Amino acid sequence: MKRISILLSLITSVTATQAQKTVTKAEVFATVDQAVGNIAFTNDGDLVYSHHPFFGPEIRVVKFDKKTNTTTPFPNLEWNTPRATDDNYLSNVLGIRNDENGIIWMLDMAQRDNVTPKIVGWNTQTNSLERIYYLPKSVVPAISQPNDMVVDTKNGYFIIADEGIGNGGDGSKAAFVIVDMKTGKARRVLEGTRTTLPENTPTVIDGKHLAVNGKDLLIGNDGITADANFEYIYYGPLNGTKIYRVKTLDLVDETMTEAVLDSKIETYSEKPNNGGMSIDKEGNLYLTALETKSVAVVLAKDRSVHTMIKDDNLVWPDGVSYNHVDGYMYVSAAQLNRGAAFNNGKSIATKPFYIFRFKPIVEGVSFR
Template structure:
């Protein structure tokens, strides 16, 4: 579980909870070298191949404008953290406001632009896929390159690929055939970028799928699950009064191929 550390002045952290024994496994703290005042650690990839967590930092914490969005890596064994690609062309938000029900999402009259948000990896943990929420591109980089401490940012930049076009989106997930699923909050829907030609296709939508967010695959039943987070109805967007209300839905859908769990 990723604690953004914003409900009060606490250190952001990853909390590992053993659901079998119902006990605390481990806490990984994100020190000041890994976060900045405007950090908002959000989605993450659990890379069991390379033994790291990779976190997307949206850069909108404490009134941030996304300009310090980045990736954060955490070594599972040592807890060592690295902050990468801060304010990079691939983590920065574009000036593409999120429009829900005809209205741009804004805080105090200023459009909210969110940096690096959706993040996932392929089944072999060869490629990391990531994207700013506000932006029309998905990017990818080989995990061995991202984790190579001998590469400076200029060298790393040259190894990043522009993967595909996309709408503004929140979560990302991938199936075993390389199809990339994304949550399109502006249209209450889930879409997919096909591996064969990088084209974007609608999967499903629902009027109750209000701000679809994270996407997770269940190995047992073969469904992907997506939460309706109602983010746009939060108090910060409505003069301090939350418009979110029950019921709070979780939807499921069958992916085109088997998904990749533990993302």
């Protein structure tokens, strides 16, 4: 409790004129040779993460060995090897989550190969395939970019945030994709609506706009998380000033019209342009603040926004997630803004790529 009291005291001291202050310090956990996307964990606390698909990695998902600072393909090399004979491999993975049963769920956007988008579950307890959920074109059209998800084992749904920027999409058709864990049925909801659309708040890092061919890239529904009881889904467009929340059971209710569903969505708090999102057991939200090389925190007590950690090497912080074994939040620095698409066709990303970690204010939510 002493540590928590100190952290809360620090938070109270942060004001708008002291924006450079942070609640706690970032610790470098590891440096690696490829850009890290999102991070999940085995039941033993080992890191399993996606290599950011923006850089076209040969190996899509890896397991990290801290002792040797090396990686091995996850779940194996076969699943990371494209082929023409079947769809049972990983094509283009960013979103990755773990559940309480030791299953790592990988969201395959499938944009690099002519395969069907899918969610692949690998059971780390038995080292075997748990299940594949295929996402048909009716719910994942060409402009889709299913970016991140909540794995809601309480209510039995995958809730996917779709940015709407695939294959030249401009974010105007960003949406949610809801997948029933029992039946595999998938449906698309809230496409191009007020809370999934990007706002006209361009991403600016070190004074440079994130733009393609001179046009600002505006990204829709992106960061997503759920509270410890899966009562609420928290989310927002990457380019946007607001976090929204909606009751999970409302979002997955097939009988509710979109107009009624939209009326039940609450504007929860302010936010910066952000990527990944996580939460702790008291409802404090942690979100990667892309433009300021930091992770922000939205306090549950008053919904105010503060800087949790900041580091010059936290360039394009992407996923943030909680490790239930060691009690740290982990965050990747993907350097996405340094990729070729945003720099006249030539990547200016540099090795090493960083994985940071920090202690949340209180215990984080492990499975969501």
